[in-house]
Structure formats: C-alpha cells, structure tokens
Amino acid sequence: MSTFDEMFVAPSMLYKEYSLELVTPMALYGATNQGVPELRGSSFRGVLRYWWRALQTEQALKELIDRLQIAQKTLVNQQRVETLYNIETILFGGAGNESITGKSPVRYSWRSNELQTSQHNPRPHRESQEGGNFQREKGQTKLNMFTESQQAILIQSLKKQNDLAGYYDDVLEVLLMLGSLGRRSRRGFGAIQWDGHSFDTVGDYLGRLSKLLNTLGNRAVHHEPAVCLHLPDQKENRPMLKAVWLGSRMEDCHSLLRKIGKTSSDRRDFTQKKTPRPLGDAEPRFASPLWVTVRKIGGGYYPVISELQSEVTRAANEYVRERNVFLQRLGVEL
Known part of the structure; x- marks a missing residue:
C-alpha cells in the first residue's frame, strides 16, 4: 500500500489531504495479487483521467x-x-x-490505518433470502473487499508554482462526487465520499455539482426540483458525460447494492438478443454507459447515475427506452 510516510517529502511540492469514507465495499487490487485489497495511487489516477476525458467538451478544451x-x-x-x-x-x-x-506534475497516494476486509458477493442480487438471512446461490464467488464505513486519507502532491492547482482540485472533486474505484465500480461498489461533501438534500448535491461542472467548461443545467443535471450533446466517439440522475433513498448500502445489481441484471437479461446490448455487453466489449455509484445525503444512501454517451450508445437499438426503465427502477422520476 502506498503511504505518505513512504514518499519523499519534497520542498518543491504542495500537499493536500482528502479524508474519504468508504461508502460501499471496495474491491480494489494490485496487479499481482487479486486476493488482497490494496489502495494504489496509480489506480486512483487512472480513474481520475477517465473522468477528466468524460468532461472534455469542445468548450472545456478551449478554455483549458x-x-x-x-x-x-x-x-x-x-x-x-x-x-x-x-x-x-x-x-x-x-x-x-x-x-x-x-x-x-501531480501525484496521488494514500495514508490509512490497516483497513479491515470482509467477504462480499460482487453480485449481491444473486443471493436468495431465507429466514431473513441472505444465502449465497451455488456457484457464486465472494471476494475479499475493504469493508464499508472506514476512513482513508488521499494525498494530492502537486508541484509548487503550478497555475492549475485549482483546476486539479475541481477535476478531483468531480470524481469524488460521481466516481468509484475497483471492480463493479459501475454498479455501486467502491463508492467513496469526501468529508467536505456533507449534503442535507439532493438539491444541495446537484447544486454543487452543477456549479463545479460549469467552472470546468461544461454547461450543466439543473432545473429544480428535478433530481437530474443535463449537459449538451457531444458528437464524440468516446464516453462523454451527458446527464446525472439521483434515484430513491435507501437506509443501508447493502440493500441499495442488491437493488442496483438486480436492476442491471434484469435489463441485461431482457436485452440479451440485441447486439450490442444497449446497457453494456461482453462480446463485443461495450462498457455500460450508465455508471452507478452511491453517496450519502441527509443520512440516507442514494444511487447516483451518470450517463456517459458516445457514438456507440447513440447507435444502439432501443437505448433510450432501456435507459429510462433502468432509471425508473432505481427510483428516478422522469
């Protein structure tokens, strides 16, 4: 595990710490050991680059x-x-x-106490409930993951006299509002929450996100009291952030993870004869355009669904209809 103590503390660098809570179990592993969870700075930076690309509209690039x-x-x-x-x-x-x-010019590392791990099914919707206890179905494998409700410190190291310090902060904050880490991160696992994000209402969350996206050159529109943000269409052959929705509140993260998994599985089964499947496919490889993470707002757990459109998404048969069914089953009012 990469820690701050192991880093060379250079006088030419600026260090900023982010205290993060693991909102849901996290299945993040190193390249050589898939059985032991590991927080890695390089993995975090890779996810940050993904979200940075998803924000780069023509206007955003021009301003940058x-x-x-x-x-x-x-x-x-x-x-x-x-x-x-x-x-x-x-x-x-x-x-x-x-x-x-x-x-x-920027690096990321972690500092944390020894994080606890526990066994979790990455597809919890495939577990059956008997006598109030969820039992694992035959053939389902559990993974060793970091347990939820723990704290870790993310450290951003940036070269001094960098005029883009505020820009890096803003891009990172977008990830901390929309992203997640590790396996099944598009289906709720690996959700993280910065202690600087304490929102009482969904409107507070979307208001902050809208302001942040506009600062980065994305023309996000939030029509209160709607639980969504919309961004202009971008004719790019790569994933671009198109919209963000929040679904209905649940009281614990595990119930929400089961709901997210079942919603995804049901739509996948329904569209199995379509090529490619509108909401993601393994052959040919087509990652789901709906990235679902989890955030705590007002004491409850909410699914946050980001739509990442591309030419492939727009060309997929029945995509809009399948997207809307998916959203509605997670409690989004369209």
Missing part, C-alpha cells in the same frame, strides 16, 4: 488550452483526439508527441 497557454497554432493541424491526448499528457504525464512528454 487558454489556461495552459498553449499556442493554438501548435494544435490546429492535429486530430481532435490527438489534441486531447497531448493535453492529457501535459496534465497527467505520459508519452505525447516529441515536444509534449514528461512526468505528471
């Missing part, structure tokens, strides 16, 4: 290029995706073109 003070002429003859890749390389490191390479 201005902030990076990159001459527009150096990008004008490149394809859009190549431009995106080069900017991502500047922000998070990697091998870009000959003039854009290097290490990321």
Whole structure:
C-alpha cells in the first residue's frame, strides 16, 4: 500500500489531504495479487483521467488550452483526439508527441490505518433470502473487499508554482462526487465520499455539482426540483458525460447494492438478443454507459447515475427506452 510516510517529502511540492469514507465495499487490487485489497495511487489516477476525458467538451478544451497557454497554432493541424491526448499528457504525464512528454506534475497516494476486509458477493442480487438471512446461490464467488464505513486519507502532491492547482482540485472533486474505484465500480461498489461533501438534500448535491461542472467548461443545467443535471450533446466517439440522475433513498448500502445489481441484471437479461446490448455487453466489449455509484445525503444512501454517451450508445437499438426503465427502477422520476 502506498503511504505518505513512504514518499519523499519534497520542498518543491504542495500537499493536500482528502479524508474519504468508504461508502460501499471496495474491491480494489494490485496487479499481482487479486486476493488482497490494496489502495494504489496509480489506480486512483487512472480513474481520475477517465473522468477528466468524460468532461472534455469542445468548450472545456478551449478554455483549458487558454489556461495552459498553449499556442493554438501548435494544435490546429492535429486530430481532435490527438489534441486531447497531448493535453492529457501535459496534465497527467505520459508519452505525447516529441515536444509534449514528461512526468505528471501531480501525484496521488494514500495514508490509512490497516483497513479491515470482509467477504462480499460482487453480485449481491444473486443471493436468495431465507429466514431473513441472505444465502449465497451455488456457484457464486465472494471476494475479499475493504469493508464499508472506514476512513482513508488521499494525498494530492502537486508541484509548487503550478497555475492549475485549482483546476486539479475541481477535476478531483468531480470524481469524488460521481466516481468509484475497483471492480463493479459501475454498479455501486467502491463508492467513496469526501468529508467536505456533507449534503442535507439532493438539491444541495446537484447544486454543487452543477456549479463545479460549469467552472470546468461544461454547461450543466439543473432545473429544480428535478433530481437530474443535463449537459449538451457531444458528437464524440468516446464516453462523454451527458446527464446525472439521483434515484430513491435507501437506509443501508447493502440493500441499495442488491437493488442496483438486480436492476442491471434484469435489463441485461431482457436485452440479451440485441447486439450490442444497449446497457453494456461482453462480446463485443461495450462498457455500460450508465455508471452507478452511491453517496450519502441527509443520512440516507442514494444511487447516483451518470450517463456517459458516445457514438456507440447513440447507435444502439432501443437505448433510450432501456435507459429510462433502468432509471425508473432505481427510483428516478422522469
């Protein structure tokens, strides 16, 4: 496990700590040991890059290029995706073109006490209830996961005199509002909540998220009292954030995880003859465009559903109808 104590504390770096609660069990593992959960800074940064790409509308990229003070002429003859890749390389490191390479100016690591683990079924909806106790069905494998309701400290290390310090903070906060980590993270597992996010109502949550997205160049629209945000359509062949919904409240995370799993499984079974399945498929590989995480609001647990549209999603048969059924079963009022 990567810890702050193991890092070289450089005087040229700025350090910022985020105290995070594990809202649901987390199945996050290292590359060589799938049986022992492990918090890894590289895994976190990979998820952060995914959400950063999902936010990069044409307007957001334009505003970011201005902030990076990159001459527009150096990008004008490149394809859009190549431009995106080069900017991502500047922000998070990697091998870009000959003039854009290097290490990321930002790093992430973890500090925590020894986190407790327990066995959980990653598909809890496949467990049957007998006498008030949920029993595992034959053939279902439980995984060793970090147990929910524990605290861990995420540490952001950023080079001093970086004009984008606030930008990194904003992108990270989007992840802390919409994202999750590890296996089955699109179906509620691995949800995390920053202690700076204490929302009394769904409206408070969506209001903060709307303000944050607009700061990053995304024109999010929140029509109160609706429990959703909508963003303009983007004609990109990659996942782009299109909307965010909140479903109905539940009193414990495990009941909600079962509900999320069953909703996903039911829609998958219903659409099994369609190619590709509108809400995700294994062959051909097509990740679900609906990312469901869990957040605590006003003492209850809510499903937060992010729609990540792409050309594949828009071309899939009956996608909108299947999406709406999925949302309604999680308590979204359309």
